[in-house]
């Protein structure tokens with residue numbers, strides 16, 4: 120059976136695109152990380168330190184819908200949110216808040232280590248799990264104000280390198296979280312597939328997923344001396360069916376909405392953010408948007424987030440599930456094959472499998 124690790128191994132990165140900067144040693148923004156000139160006017164490209172009170176920056180700008188999983192209309196509401204935004208916040212999601220907090224605590228414990236300690240868990244060029252820059256880094260001329268720790272399967276061999284005698288807590292917390300994310304993902308996949316009226320034979324894999332299909336990404340955005348010139352995570356769509364995201368109390372995530380531009384997603388206590396990835400966009404024949412998102416940074420607050428990428432099995436073939444195949448906007452594509460296309464072509468990947 121094909122695995123996500125295998126898909127990554129086939130597209131190794133250059134070390135230059137893996138090793139993060141030692142952010143703790145900097146008091147000015149190096150040119151390598153300067154995305155904007157001092158007078159550039161993307162007003163939304165950073166997070167004002169005093170703008171953290173849960174209301175929209177520009178008043179009147181809509182924000183992604185909040186959906187209660189216990190609402191009898193949750194499925195329809197999710198469908199509308201995916202059509203209009205490609206994203207929503209989910210409450211009553213069934214994942215224990217303390218399990219989420221424990222993973223955030225572990226993420227902080229890891230990222231707060233001195234750089235030389237973190238480098239012990241550096242991802243290898245063809246590796247899936249480990250510490251390093253964002254995988255999208257090679258596609259941008261500048262580096263991002265960000266460090267990540269990716270986990271595919273068990274993190275134990277990396278955790279042992281960092282905490283030879285105390286790795287178990289990290290592994291246990293991650294494992295509990297993985298199980299909870301798998302369970303929630305299965306529930307959400309069933310709801311979304313029911314809404315899309317996907318035939319039974321096409322959803323046989325749902326529920327039989329093992330942890331090889333999912334990946335956890337711990338993200339850290341250090342305080343930035345010039346937030347308005349830096350970029351936390353550059354605009355991208357996720358190579359997933361959908362992504363479940365927890366952001367700490369610090370703002371930063373923005374979703375692009377036509378007509379509105381970049382819209383901030385304010386942290387909502389006890390909610391998880393769900394946004395669509397490329398595979399759901401393909402399967403829904405573009406009925407569901409593919410959430411273009413980015414992260415902005417701020418001067419005085421560190422920001423942490425935990426993303427769970429939910430994928431179909433790697434040896435599965437996705438295609439738009441439409442009645443008349445002439446209407447299909449994308450060709451059939453293997454999940455592993457698509458990971459390869461994305462690794463080589465990034466933002467062009469969807470247009471490369473487009474039928475028009």
Ligand SMILES: O=C(O)CCC(=O)C(=O)O
Nearest residue numbers: 336338366372414424426
């Ligand atoms: O930190 C965030 O809020 C978003 C992270 C993200 O987009 C990713 O890990 O792909």
Ligand SMILES: [Fe+2]
Nearest residue numbers: 355356357412
């Ligand atoms: Fe993302």
